[in-house]
Amino acid sequence: MSPFTGSAHRTEAEEWRHLRLSLDNGVATVTLARPEKLNALTFGAYADLRDLLPELARDGSVRSLVLGGEGRGFCSGGDVDDIIGATLAMDTGELLDFNRMTGQVVRALRECPFPVVAAVHGVAAGAGAVLALAADFRVADPSARFAFLFTRVGLSGGDMGAAYLLPRVVGLGHATRLLMLGEPVRAPEAERIGLISELVDEGRAPAAAATLARRLAEGPALAYAQTKALLTAELDMPLSAAVEMDAATQALLMNSADYAEFHAAFAEKRPPKWQGR
Numbered sequence: 001m002s003p004f005t006g007s008a009h010r011t012e013a014e015e016w017r018h019l020r021l022s023l024d025n026g027v028a029t030v031t032l033a034r035p036e037k038l039n040a041l042t043f044g045a046y047a048d049l050r051d052l053l054p055e056l057a058r059d060g061s062v063r064s065l066v067l068g069g070e071g072r073g074f075c076s077g078g079d080v081d082d083i084i085g086a087t088l089a090m091d092t093g094e095l096l097d098f099n100r101m102t103g104q105v106v107r108a109l110r111e112c113p114f115p116v117v118a119a120v121h122g123v124a125a126g127a128g129a130v131l132a133l134a135a136d137f138r139v140a141d142p143s144a145r146f147a148f149l150f151t152r153v154g155l156s157g158g159d160m161g162a163a164y165l166l167p168r169v170v171g172l173g174h175a176t177r178l179l180m181l182g183e184p185v186r187a188p189e190a191e192r193i194g195l196i197s198e199l200v201d202e203g204r205a206p207a208a209a210a211t212l213a214r215r216l217a218e219g220p221a222l223a224y225a226q227t228k229a230l231l232t233a234e235l236d237m238p239l240s241a242a243v244e245m246d247a248a249t250q251a252l253l254m255n256s257a258d259y260a261e262f263h264a265a266f267a268e269k270r271p272p273k274w275q276g277r
Contacts, residue, residue, distance in 0.1 A: 016052060018045040020070070026063035026217035027210070028056055035071025040079035041127055043086075046101055049131075053108035063217035063276065065112070066209045067135060068119035069128075077126025077149060084153070099159075102127065106161045109134040110232050113225040115216045119209035120144045120196075125184075130160040133169065136228060137197040139209040140187055146195060147184040157182070168235060170194050220258045221276030 020031040030052065032039035056062045069075050078084060087095060109116055109131070118124075118135035125147040132138050132146065148166070150159045157163065157179030166175040170193045178185060190196045200208040216224060226249050234242040253259055257275050265272040 016048050018042060018048040019052070021052065023062070026061060027213045028062045028065045029210070029213075030065060030067050032067075032069040032075050035069075037079060038073045038076035038123060039069040039071065039128070040076045040082075042079050042082045043098075046105055049105045050101055050108060053105075053112050057112045057114070062114050063219075063221045064114050064213040065116045066119055066206075066213045067109075067116060067131065068206055068209065069121075073122030073128075074118070074120045074124040074144070075128025075131060076123050077128050102160045106130060106134045106165075110161075110165075113228070114221070115213075115224055115228060117209045117213045117216070119205045120146075121203070121205045123147070125149050127160060130162050130165075133162065133165050133195075134160075137209075137212060138195065139198045139200060139205050139212060140190065140196045141200055141202050141205040142187045143202065144187045144190065144196070144205070145184045146178075146190055147182060148178050149182045151180060152182040218274070220272075220274045222256055222258055223253060226253060 018033075020033045022029045022031075030049075032041070032045065034040060034042075034045075056065065083098075087098065090098070115137065116135040117137045117139060118132040120132050120138055120140040121143050123145055124132045125145075126149045129146045129148050148157055148159075148162055150157045150162070162179060163175070166179060169175075170178070174193045177183075185193075185195065187196060187199055191199045198208060198212070230242075230245065230249060234245065237245070257277050258272070261275065262272050
């Protein structure tokens with residue numbers, strides 16, 4: 001049992017002290033809300049993210065999620081005073097608990113059954129860069145800059161799953177440079193190497209991310225959930241295992257209400273009414 005506790009075990013917005021949550025017709029919006037600290041993460045913020053994401057998945061009504069930051073940036077990483085100072089006094093067991101907790105946040109982002117859209121403006125550094133990386137989509141404006149700073153503080157660049165995820169998004173060469181050197185990558189280069197899914201006008205990242213999340217929420221949720229699961233599961237599979245998993249998944253989905261609804265809508269020349277089952 002982790003010694004790091006969050007705010008609650010319910011999805012009501014008022015129960016989460018370290019972030020802000022809103023729910024709107026299938027779209028959950030989670031906002032890191034420490035703008036005076038560039039949304040630096042505390043132990044409590046990590047614990048809230050770890051606990052909230054599975055709660056939203058169990059809730060069943062969430063079809064997509066927007067992850068953003070209040071104020072001048074997305075997230076500047078772990079709070080130096082709250083976390084780095086405290087970790088210097090921890091023993092190895094306590095440090096392992098903490099690092100496992102941060103990894104659980106990334107796993108929760110990757111394993112939740114709905115698409116996650118990161119709305120990135122300003123700095124996304126350290127753990128903040130990994131949170132954005134773990135999302136399914138990264139919508140950013142020209143102010144966005146990503147920096148995987150772990151080696152800059154004397155730690156491995158492979159933190160929170162970064163060495164697993166980043167090469168699969170931008171390739172091994174770019175990932176090696178970003179994780180080894182910890183240099184910031186500004187929006188134009190981030191878009192060029194594939195780190196940004198969509199580059200929008202200044203100040204438009206939250207609205208554009210919300211638009212994408214709404215589109216996803218109104219789409220075939222079961223198909224999206226299985227696509228996300230396969231993208232993660234097949235990263236390390238041989239082709240023979242991957243095509244077999246694809247075949248089994250498609251056979252199941254061909255029995256779904258959404259698949260039948262598509263055919264009915266096509267025949268009736270109308271848009272499908274997706275049910276997510």
